[in-house]
Amino acid sequence: MKKSPLNLLTVASVISQKTTMNQLTSIILTASVVGVAAISSGCSQPEPAEQNAPEYGLVTADDANEDIGTYVLPQDTSILDEPNADEIFYGKRLLNETKRLLPEHVGAQMNCNSCHISQGKVPLGDPYINSYNTYPRVMPRSGKEIDLTKRINGCFQRSMNGKPLNPESSEMLAMIAYMKWLSQNTPKEQKVDIQNAGKVDESLTPNPTRGEQIYKAQCETCHGDNGEGIKDSRGDIVFPPLWGDESFNIGAGMARTYKAAAFVKYNMPMGIQTKGLWGHGNVLSDQDAVDVAHFFTHQPRPDFAGKVNDWPNGKKPKDARY
Ligand code: HEC
Ligand code: HEC
Structure with a gap:
């Protein structure tokens, strides 16, 4: 079965020109529809399932x-x-x-x-x-x-x-x-033999001002001017929110600077990589990832009542939010 690197390329180049959100959503939807078509045409020419x-x-x-x-x-x-x-x-x-x-x-x-x-x-x-x-x-x-x-x-x-x-x-x-x-x-x-999360250099000091600039350049198109994400006309999630009342709360792993940076470095921004699975990032440096992660994790988000019970035996990580 042929993967569709061209579609990902299209998405990436369109994002870099900062298109309107509606266009972007429809391009991404088209990309996934093409993906489905490729899978079904694969069925008419049987290949060993394990091939790719x-x-x-x-x-x-x-x-x-x-x-x-x-x-x-x-x-x-x-x-x-x-x-x-x-x-x-x-x-x-x-x-x-x-x-x-x-x-x-x-x-x-x-x-x-x-x-x-x-x-x-x-x-x-x-x-x-x-x-x-x-x-x-x-x-x-x-x-x-x-x-x-x-x-x-x-x-x-x-x-x-x-x-x-x-x-x-x-x-x-x-x-x-x-x-x-x-x-x-x-x-x-x-x-x-795989890792759940990649590594980032935890000795780096985050620079939130730089983080905001990276957010605007690399993330805002999908995750919104105020981190609120994008919903479709039915109200279903297209791009999930990074902060605000509708995002994860401060008790989440993703609310911690270095955990979020490790996720962002290897998975975001989406659609830039032209080969491999949908979702591979790897375009930001460790410093970029730490800066942008610090920026969005420290925006307003819901509190977590159960926080009082966390880390009862000490060893609280340095990026814990409470
Ligand atoms: C092309 C659109 C796109 C861009 C650009 C993008 N993301 Fe995402 N992001 C997504 C999608 C889509 C998901 C949900 C995962 C999925 O559906 O596969 C996601 C999920 C996330 C999540 C986890 C879910 C959440 O809402 O907390 C974080 C954190 C995140 N992105 C951060 C970033 C950061 C930081 C950047 C910029 C460096 C970025 N993203 C750029 C599309 C994008
Ligand atoms: C905002 C991001 C986010 C969302 C949404 C989320 N998770 Fe997680 N989840 C994480 C992170 C981060 C980890 C920790 C991964 C790690 O480093 O081991 C995790 C860990 C897990 C693990 C343990 C993985 C392992 O092998 O140790 C499971 C299982 C899991 N999540 C299931 C879920 C389920 C089910 C949902 C939906 C009800 C969900 N998660 C929603 C971010 C998220």
């Missing part, structure tokens, strides 16, 4: 260098082969359309996959690939052992500025079913 699928090594906690196998990123069509295909597809929809499907639980104009890039399939873009095998684990922020339902509810309460789901609800179980499918039966004590 990224592969990664597997590692154990004891020996990260031992060669113990290969993980192949699955294609969504292979969900159909699973006995609980309906549940996995429901989980996939919930992660993509969280705000629309679970309005009672989501306060922000945000879907899970606003931050978990390409449905949690991209290294350095907060992937879900290892999530099923990573939990339960002790998290420094809560000082407790957290299972996957609690980890997901942490994102509901902080990143989505919303309310937790019942851990036994069909919605929670469906999201976990998607993450389990994405792990492709990797044995529990093993992990796929």
Whole structure:
């Protein structure tokens, strides 16, 4: 199947000319429609499913260098082969359309996959690939052992500025079913050899004035003059907000300068890279990423009542907001 680098190129060059938002939205929608067309024409000329699928090594906690196998990123069509295909597809929809499907639980104009890039399939873009095998684990922020339902509810309460789901609800179980499918039966004590987040130099001092300039030049077209993002005519999210009442709250990982910088450096601005998956950034320097991240994380955003319970055992990171 041919990827569509030309479409991404078009988007990138149009953005650099700072087009109007309506034009940009329609170009991006066109790009994704072309992507869908390419997938369906792929079906008429069958190719091995794995052909262009990224592969990664597997590692154990004891020996990260031992060669113990290969993980192949699955294609969504292979969900159909699973006995609980309906549940996995429901989980996939919930992660993509969280705000629309679970309005009672989501306060922000945000879907899970606003931050978990390409449905949690991209290294350095907060992937879900290892999530099923990573939990339960002790998290420094809560000082407790957290299972996957609690980890997901942490994102509901902080990143989505919303309310937790019942851990036994069909919605929670469906999201976990998607993450389990994405792990492709990797044995529990093993992990796929990828990083959830990239590195930025945390010794850099942020310059908020420069950050604002970078925001205006590189981010504002999609994320709005006031960080409010862009919705379509139905009110659904096209570009998620970076600050204000409809953004993540101060308890979110994304509210921390260096965590946000690491995300931005490797994932934003979208559509500039001309090859690879939609969502790869890598055009900003570490200093650029730290500056722009400091700028948007420190704009007004909702408070988080549960903040009083965080980091009970100390070790609070230097960029924590409270
Ligand atoms: C504002 C951005 C944002 C949103 C929205 C968001 N998350 Fe997260 N999520 C993060 C960040 C950042 C991390 C930490 C990743 C890391 O560095 O390990 C994270 C971590 C996770 C993890 C643990 C990953 C792992 O393998 O350790 C899971 C699971 C998760 N989120 C699920 C969700 C779900 C489900 C939703 C929607 C209800 C959601 N997230 C919404 C930013 C977000
Ligand atoms: C071409 C449009 C575009 C540009 C330019 C862009 N983004 Fe994004 N951004 C997106 C989209 C779309 C998402 C949601 C992820 C998805 O749908 O795959 C997103 C998500 C985010 C998120 C996580 C979700 C949230 O709302 O907090 C952050 C943080 C972010 N972008 C920061 C930036 C920064 C900083 C810049 C400039 C350096 C930037 N973006 C430039 C389109 C863009």
